Amino acid sequence: MQLFSEGAEAKIYSHQILGKKLLFKVREPKSYRIQNLDQKIRKSRTKREAKIMVKATAAGIMVPKLVAVSKFTICMEMINGKLMKDAKITARTLSKSGSLLAKLHNINIVHGDFTPANIMLCGNDVFAIDFGLSEVTISLEEKAMDLLLMKRAISSAQFSKFLSGYASEAKARLTLLKLKEIEKRGRYKIRTLTTS
């Protein structure tokens, strides 16, 4: 096994088994947290993430396929693609990632960190990855928060293309109304986030 990438949440190792490339996402202990809290967070997030990946795959949504799961480790199939944040962002990929999020929201999966760093482009396909902060909920507020995170991570022109794809969600209109409501709450009125 070799280290494939390192995130704040976990370390990801790659390994080839029977000609298949697999990724192992290992949530390692964080020294800044007390052990009690740390174990609880790592265990519950691993379990929840695995469940959500299975749920999304079952609904035919483009996410990495789960192979196996243990206490702090998730084993999944590797997607050979490029992260949206490192790729050229086109109108097509924006709209496709919008409808990808819509499909997740349709089955009540809230991603929790839906930004170009967690969207993978592979040929003509767009995958959602890293369900580490995901939840299953019907809450419009949580769904709207997904949109807010994305809105802040890309330009406003890009966001409107993204929304054109998102509009396919059954409750897209309600979620967008909720987004407007959230943005009206003082603190967020003027927050803009473009990284350069």
Added chain:
Amino acid sequence: MIVIGIESSAHTFGVGIVDNGVILANEKSMYNITTKGMIPGDVANYHMDHVNEVISKALLSANISIDELEGVCYTKGPGIGPCLQVGQLAAKTIAKELGLKITTVNHSIAHIEIAKHFAKQKDPLVLYVSGGNSQILKMRKNKTNKYYVLGETFDIGVGNMLDNFARSAKLNPAWGSTVAKIANEGKYIELPYTVKGMDFAFTGLLTKATSLIGKEKIQDLCFSIQENAFSMICEATERALLMTNSSELCVCGGVAQSSMLKDMLGSVAKEHKAKFGYAPDQYNADNGAMIAFVGERELSKGHDTKLSKCTIDQKFRTDLAVVY
């Protein structure tokens, strides 16, 4: 250039004097919060009563006379309206009477810049944690000289949250440090933990902890609320550190006085081989020196403000202020 800076955004009336980047004086007088918290009118009156005294003290400790001042600046915001107005009035009076150049300073930027100065850092990832604010920031790369916000609290600042809890538990002010003291004898009980990417929320944690007052031991509650809040901040900061690939991490603001938070952030920074820095406690608490420090830099580069444009702005966002 010798510049006097006046800070009055909350319960501290502070005056600092800076000469060419060197802090000559940092004097302050603090409104006693008692158990009632900050009553805006009362705090403003308190500041009003202490303007002369604190300015005189600052001049004395800088060992200069008022005629030697070459510029003046004050906190424009964010802060409590009536309190900000006192600083504004004092600064404008000095500027007009002595015919000095005047400029306005964003309170959050002042916290950040003074911490960067003491930490000797150039382009760090900044964690700004205080009573009213909790933000993760980094300087934009596009030469607009503004910070952008990577993550922040969805509801209230972490200091406010700890204060709020302590007030409900009838602990003594200053609440944040009282919680820290009591927490030393506690053990962990489960409380909400809310992180969304690089953002976080504190009201769920506050509501749950408050509802457990009287049912759980206060030591355990203090320990757990602090542990959860700081862990949430560290997790978001770690994510931002990796995303921006920063080699420096800097913490500032009132809550940066907490040695527990600094220890935790230090270990986050160490793990990712980033340099970790902060200012001494007296410059993390609200103070006038940080205002003077930023104001002096602005004025010496010729960025003064017309007297008629010297306003206040209670909701002056960190990411809208230009840093010279």
